[in-house]
Each structure stands twice: as structure tokens, then as C-alpha cells.
Amino acid sequence: MEAVVSQEKLLEKYLKENKKALAVKLLFDLIATHARANHFSKADALREKLFEVDPMALHEIVKSAEIIEIAKIAAVDQVHRQVWSHLYAKLTKKKRLPFITARNQPAMKPSRLFFGRVRSIRICIL
Secondary structure (H helix, E strand, C coil): CHHHHHHHHHHHHHHHCCCHHHHHHHHHHHHHHHHHCCCHHHHHHHHHHHHHHCCCCHHHHHHHHHHHHHHHHHHCCHHHHHHCHHHHHHCCHHHHHHHHHHCCCCCCCCCCCEEEEECCEEEEEC
């Protein structure tokens, strides 16, 4: 963790000194580090920062998105994948990932219930 903090300080230094190439490399490394540690919100935030620092660093931008996506998919437990395998088979890759990652994020306070119908599926969110 200390290494990550020192890397983030070094990143700030590179940005102040306008060393884009070094900042892009360090941002890419930080994104990969946070993605592997399942810190997806931080990895996504750093990827947004990568866009701001150098929008033309296309290789790093695309590759970092792939790294985050692979880490998110790997974070989903095997039992969940088995239970929902029929649904995942019908979804495109682009639609599958938000479903996988959103399952652990509560949409509303746990004390409230929401019942509704989506086509023929009855949904109950706790």
C-alpha cells in the first residue's frame, strides 16, 4: 500500500512538471495495480485521469479498460457464474459486465423494498 501512495505522489510530481509520457506509464501501472486488487472505482477514476492527461495515449487507454474488465469478471465467484450462466450466455459482453459488477452495489437503502415487473420477470430488490 505504501508503494501505491508513493507512486501517486510521484504521479502528481510528473503532472506538475508536465512529463506526460512518464505520467501515462505510471497511471497505467496504477490502474493495473488497483484492478488486480479489486479496487475498481479507483482504477476507473485513474483511467478517467489518463484520458485527461493524454487523450492520445490510445494504447494505454484501451489496454487499461481491458485490464479492468478482466479483473471485474475474475472477481465474480464461480457459483454466481453457474447460477446465472443461461442469462450471461444471452447477453453481449458489453451488457454482461454491468450486470456482473452491479450485483454487489445496493441501489437503495436496505430498509426499503421495491417490487416491480420487467416484462415477465418479477423483481424484488431488498
